[in-house]
Amino acid sequence: MLHTIFFLSSLLIISSHASVQDFCVGDLKAPEGPAGYSCKKPSLVTVDDFVFTGLRAAGNTSNIIKAAVSPAFAAQFPGVNGLGISVARLDLAPNGVIPMHTHPGASELLVVTQGSILAGFVSSANDVYLKKLKRGDVMLFPQGLLHFQINSAGVNSIAFVSFGSPSPGLQILDFALFANDLPSKLVEKTTFLDDATVKALKAVLGGTG
Template identity: 55%
Template sequence: MESNSNSNPIKMFLPILFIISFLVFSSSQASVLDFCVADLSLPDGPSGYSCKDPNKVTVDDFVYSGLASPGTISNLTKSATSTAFADQFVGLNGLRVSMARADLEVGGVVPLHSHPGGSEIAFVVSGTITAGLISTTANKVYVKTLKKGEMIVFPQGLLHFFVNSGNRKALVLVSFGSSSPGLQFVNNALFGNDLPTELLAKATVLDAAEIKKLKALVGGSG
């Protein structure tokens, strides 16, 4: 009687496929670095910065003090935002984490903005803030007043803001699910550029005189 051991070629090759897959996986794991400190002398890309030569990495690449003190308060917003992204804190590169701090004077605001590269969690260290986000579903708005010890999450890419709604300075610490989440303020994107006022008026359905006023506030031209 003829043996049927070769009747199913898939079964015959399964052990070989398993061994090949294991070797490929093992070699790829062996090539994975413990870290990829950003080499800022090279351009950034969709997957982050290229890795700094490991032999040139020092402990200072894993330490950052940029959030230790408040930034410079803006006269316009009465707030200061300081970030610790991969282009400032090179040790974060590729780790999918980063931080920021927002200091708000009484009545201060961190205006409408978004982070296209990552979601955000904001923790109120001191003071009272009113925070809100706008969903892309029927532009629904979610607003909440938060006190010390409370936090709020902003899904990736959604517009959101903070307002100091208390009677003392507020400090908010923020963490992101990306080492380079990006930051775009709506006001700066619309009015801090050189797009001609007449064209911007048509694109936004805003009055040209109001646009010129807003451009003057945020440093735009045209």
């Protein structure tokens, strides 16, 4: 009886291991679904699917926020597809800011590698967690919570951020309110801002209505 149980257990273990894939490199020619991209055929996978060089160069900070985010998500780095991880580079020129935003699909871990960054997040209880980070410091931003980063140095600041998802998602609060065609009267009603302020912000960020 014991031999039979051991044999059956061994078969279960072997079959469970046999069904586990080492990786699922994303097939970017296929549509992305809630579970990510379909897997590329193993015979087509190369080492380059597991290497990403796009974070070597600084992003273009010549914009309204004086900052740039260079992502290495599944859409840019198909090797992370299905593995629950991804990474990005943040470049902030002096006075640069990554505005209040959320990542609906992942928590974020930030590591400062150059300069200094003032970073913070707001909990669902509206408690504020704020810290000035220096080179080598690390800060965590829990999934789904509003957070931001501001260059607090007089020089370019750089950070690398990792996420607990290959596609963490992104929604920037200012753009959600003022960079679309949501009627100004609704924005005013829900934010308590006056008409002139709302229309001025829409003019800056490209919104209408």
